[in-house]
Amino acid sequence: xxxxxxxxxxxxxxxxxxxxxxxxxxxxxxxxxxxxxxxxxxxxxxxxxxxxxxxxxxxxxxxxxxxxxxxxxxxxxxxxxxxxxxxxxxxxxxxxxxxxxxxxxxxxxxxxxxxxxxxxxxxxxxxxxxxxxxxxxxxxxxxxxxxxxxxxxxxxxxxxxxxxxxxxxxxxxxxxxxxxxxxxxxxxxxxxxxxxxxxxxxxxxxxxxxxxxxxxxxxxxxxxxxxxxxxxxxxxxxxxxxxxxxxxxxxxxxxxxxxxxxxxxxxxxxxxxxxxxxxxxxxxxxxxxxxxxxxxxxxxxxxxxxxxxxxxxxxxxxxxxxxxxxxxxxxxxxxxxxxxxxxxxxxxxxxxxxxxxxxxxxxxxxxxxxxxxxxxxxxxxxxxxxxxxxxxxxxxxxxxxxxxxxxxxxxxxxxxxxxxxxxxxxxxxxxxxxxxxxxxxxxxxxxxxxxxxxxxxxxxxxxxxxxxxxxxxxxxxxxxxxx
Ligand code: SF4
Ligand code: SF4
Ligand code: SF4
Numbered sequence: 001x002x003x004x005x006x007x008x009x010x011x012x013x014x015x016x017x018x019x020x021x022x023x024x025x026x027x028x029x030x031x032x033x034x035x036x037x038x039x040x041x042x043x044x045x046x047x048x049x050x051x052x053x054x055x056x057x058x059x060x061x062x063x064x065x066x067x068x069x070x071x072x073x074x075x076x077x078x079x080x081x082x083x084x085x086x087x088x089x090x091x092x093x094x095x096x097x098x099x100x101x102x103x104x105x106x107x108x109x110x111x112x113x114x115x116x117x118x119x120x121x122x123x124x125x126x127x128x129x130x131x132x133x134x135x136x137x138x139x140x141x142x143x144x145x146x147x148x149x150x151x152x153x154x155x156x157x158x159x160x161x162x163x164x165x166x167x168x169x170x171x172x173x174x175x176x177x178x179x180x181x182x183x184x185x186x187x188x189x190x191x192x193x194x195x196x197x198x199x200x201x202x203x204x205x206x207x208x209x210x211x212x213x214x215x216x217x218x219x220x221x222x223x224x225x226x227x228x229x230x231x232x233x234x235x236x237x238x239x240x241x242x243x244x245x246x247x248x249x250x251x252x253x254x255x256x257x258x259x260x261x262x263x264x265x266x267x268x269x270x271x272x273x274x275x276x277x278x279x280x281x282x283x284x285x286x287x288x289x290x291x292x293x294x295x296x297x298x299x300x301x302x303x304x305x306x307x308x309x310x311x312x313x314x315x316x317x318x319x320x321x322x323x324x325x326x327x328x329x330x331x332x333x334x335x336x337x338x339x340x341x342x343x344x345x346x347x348x349x350x351x352x353x354x355x356x357x358x359x360x361x362x363x364x365x366x367x368x369x370x371x372x373x374x375x376x377x378x379x380x381x382x383x384x385x386x387x388x389x390x391x392x393x394x395x396x397x398x399x400x401x402x403x404x405x406x407x408x409x410x411x412x413x414x415x416x417x418x419x420x421x422x423x424x425x426x427x428x429x430x431x432x433x434x435x436x437x438x439x440x441x442x443x444x445x446x447x448x449x450x451x452x453x454x455x456x457x458x459x460x461x462x463x464x465x466x467x468x469x470x471x472x473x474x475x476x477x478x479x480x481x482x483x
Contacts, residue, residue, distance in 0.1 A: 059167020063405025105181025379437025
């Protein structure tokens with residue numbers, strides 16, 4: 001269903017299909033009933049809090065053998081796969097609705113499990129506890145999450161082999177999230193610090209789920225603004241979002257407070273096509289895309305490749321090769337922060353030159369086109385994660401019976417043998433996933449070009465270098481995977 005309109009140069013623009021929207025609240029009223037429950041988030045968080053508790057404990061006192069300890073197996077095989085391959089592309093930031101890390105901070109600020117507290121705190125109509133300071137303006141972006149993510153990636157080999165380290169990092173995140181909630185308003189940690197936040201936020205732009213205002217005109221005339229400010233029915237948005245203007249998934253943690261606090265019943269939970277949102281707001285988001293492509297390349301090389309030297313470099317606690325480790329750190333950071341964006345800049349500059357419309361600057365083209373790294377990067381991460389689950393998933397079965405690696409046999413599955421699933425097909429699955437990512441990158445790249453240059457011909461010309469760049473990236477992944 002492609003619509004056509006005239007553009008200013010009398011050339012017909014091929015408008016991007018708007019895509020369907022199915023309001024799940026209307027279609028399945030039970031979902032809305034659940035979202036409206038005061039204990040909605042509590043019920044989601046409780047099971048994950050229990051699992052995190054087990055992860056922290058088993059990291060501290062369980063076996064140091066990674067594949068025998070539930071902390072490593074559940075966190076870095078099961079959770080990671082579910083997050084990147086299922087939750088984010090299908091359900092956006094749903095993980096953030098069930099994540100236990102900010103829960104103690106929320107609890108402190110609200111001093112309540114279920115009851116919504118009315119009162120006045122800054123612009124909010126809820127009584128909040130803590131210092132309620134404003135987060136520094138300079139840090140109101142995702143540069144800090146970008147750097148924190150890169151730091152986690154740098155130490156990933158230690159994280160995924162040493163249960164104690166994983167447990168320590170998770171505990172530290174929980175503590176920092178709580179301390180920041182005592183000092184700053186709402187979820188400062190989630191919005192501006194959490195290393196996973198930028199990752200989930202950016203890729204949730206592709207998600208097939210969105211929470212939006214049903215009718216923006218109703219919002220314009222609404223004097224209550226309960227979604228943002230809260231009221232007796234719900235807390236003000238912990239992510240500082242105002243539903244009347246919300247058009248991106250990046251910063252909506254799907255906590256469903258606005259569903260409760262909107263007096264006009266004006267919130268819809270929409271099912272929509274994959275990769276619907278195609279705008280990036282700042283260079284922090286563009287660089288998140290570069291970091292994700294850079295680190296996923298590095299991970300594929302390290303964890304799925306056969307280079308013994310690299311494996312030595314990334315885990316100096318085992319190899320004692322600190323020179324190798326520092327070399328790896330320099331290469332990883334330079335590659336992700338400078339080389340990938342630098343090459344991308346060259347390609348988008350060429351795109352800008354070929355389009356030759358003079359409508360936008362080179363930097364605008366660079367920023368807008370960097371969106372294509374999102375579908376490409378997401379599918380690359382999924383392709384990377386598929387063998388993690390298919391090859392090592394059998395460890396999940398055995399650690400469930402023996403979570404600490406102490407020889408227990410709770411459910412009789414402790415001795416389940418390591419058993420890779422369909423290893424002969426993994427390469428094909430990875431190639432298929434990468435081709436899907438590449439297809440989306442090129443397809444969306446065309447419409448981004450039209451938005452930039454206001455002409456399908458210019459968009460087509462401008463797309464060529466961008467498509468070449470995406471293809472080279474996808475081919476590099478494919479070569480890594482099929483060796
Ligand atoms: S942003 Fe990070 S800490 Fe916050 S809910 Fe999401 S994953 Fe958890
Ligand atoms: S409270 Fe409801 S109607 Fe009012 S601005 Fe928010 S979403 Fe719109
Ligand atoms: S807009 Fe805010 S209140 Fe509504 S679900 Fe998203 S994060 Fe929660």
